[in-house]
Amino acid sequence: DIQMTQSPSTLSPSVGDRVTITCRASQSISIWLSWYQQKPGKAPKLLIYKASSLESGVPERFSGSGSGTEFTLTISSLQPDDFATYYCQQYKSYPLTFGGGTKVEIK
Amino acid sequence: EVQLVESGGGLVQPGGSLRLSCAASGFTFNTYWLGWVRQAPGKGLEWVANIKQDGSETHYVDSVKGRFTISRDNDKNSLYLQMNSLRAEDTAVYYCARHLPSYKTFDYWGQGTLVTVSS
Numbered sequence: 001d002i003q004m005t006q007s008p009s010t011l012s013p014s015v016g017d018r019v020t021i022t023c024r025a026s027q028s029i030s031i032w033l034s035w036y037q038q039k040p041g042k043a044p045k046l047l048i049y050k051a052s053s054l055e056s057g058v059p060e061r062f063s064g065s066g067s068g069t070e071f072t073l074t075i076s077s078l079q080p081d082d083f084a085t086y087y088c089q090q091y092k093s094y095p096l097t098f099g100g101g102t103k104v105e106i107k
Numbered sequence: 108e109v110q111l112v113e114s115g116g117g118l119v120q121p122g123g124s125l126r127l128s129c130a131a132s133g134f135t136f137n138t139y140w141l142g143w144v145r146q147a148p149g150k151g152l153e154w155v156a157n158i159k160q161d162g163s164e165t166h167y168v169d170s171v172k173g174r175f176t177i178s179r180d181n182d183k184n185s186l187y188l189q190m191n192s193l194r195a196e197d198t199a200v201y202y203c204a205r206h207l208p209s210y211k212t213f214d215y216w217g218q219g220t221l222v223t224v225s226s
Contacts, residue, residue, distance in 0.1 A: 034212040036152075043202055043216035044144075044152065050210065087152055091211035095168045096142075096154040 002026050002090050006099035012107040019075040021102045023088035028068045032092040035064055035073045038101075039084045047086075048073065078104070109133040109215045111203045116220030123193050123224070129186040129203030129217055137161070137181040140206035142213065143188050145199035145222075153199075156188065157206065170196075193224045 003026040013019050023033065031051040036044035046055045048064035051071060061076040075082055083106050088099040115127040127143070142157030156167045156177040165177050176189040186203055200221050204213035 032210075034210075036213075038152075043204075043218055044213070045216075046207075046212065046214050049207060049212045049214075055214065089152075089154075089212060094166050096157075096211055098152040098154070101151045 001095055002029060002093060002097055004088055004090055004097050004099040006086075006088060006102050009100065009102060011102060011104045013078050013104065014107050015078055015080055017078045019078050019082075019104060021073045021086055021104075023066075023071045023073070023099050025069045025071075025090055025092075029090045029092035031067050032090060033064075033066070033071050034089045034091065035062075036087045036089065037082075037084045038087065044087065109205070111205065111215060111217035113201065113203050113217045113220040116201065116222045118223045118225065119193055120226050121194060121224055124189070124191045125193065125222060127188040127190065127201055127203075127220060127222070129188075131184045131186065131203075131205075134205070136184040139208070140211070141179065141186045142204050142206060143177060143186075144202045144204055144213065144216075145197075146202070146219075147196075147199045150199075155201070157211070158186070190222070193222075195224050198222060198224045 005024045007022050033051045035048040038044040052064045063074050085101045085103045110132045112130045143155040158165045158177045174192045178187045200219040202219045203217040205215040207214045
């Protein structure tokens with residue numbers, strides 16, 4: 001199974017800050033990686049797929065990069081609505097696996 | 108508008124069974140892979156199973172193989188998850204989700220249904 005490791009587990013930035021979250025795969029997954037945002041009590045929302053493709057309707061302050069085993073999600077200027085938990089997911093092979101999550105909380 | 112609405116969750120004793128349903132609307136149901144993802148209370152996301160457009164191919168996480176069965180009825184635009192031999196560790200919110208075309212990532216999710224396995 002491909003293990004996905006996210007870091008950090010928690011972030012406490014301020015509004016307007018540039019935020020970077022890292023996701024590492026235990027083996028190469030090429031570009032088969034997605035990022036999701038989840039708010040408490042809500043379903044996850046797809047932000048990025050194929051490592052860097054922005055899902056329709058997602059603000060352009062979100063971007064993704066990377067390939068192989070190391071990936072990043074960047075929020076260029078954090079907005080109040082962005083405080084949430086973020087997950088990466090690989091879909092190179094079964095079982096589909098998620099990272100443990102990064103909680104972006106209000107400072 | 109794409110909608111996925113789960114139902115069938117509830118409290119069940121260890122060893123018991125439950126069948127989850129997901130009613131879909133707003134898209135051509137029989138052209139998409141679909142899946143189930145769960146989230147234990149306060150924990151992260153775990154993929155459970157998925158199924159091809161015509162039901163001819165299914166995949167499961169190891170921890171549910173032999174106990175859970177995913178199925179679909181394309182005439183009723185519905186997805187199902189039959190869960191047998193339930194364990195306490197199956198306690199979670201179960202989400203129905205649609206795969207992006209050509210990619211095994213999820214672009215639309217339901218609101219989730221809570222399954223609690225406890226005596």
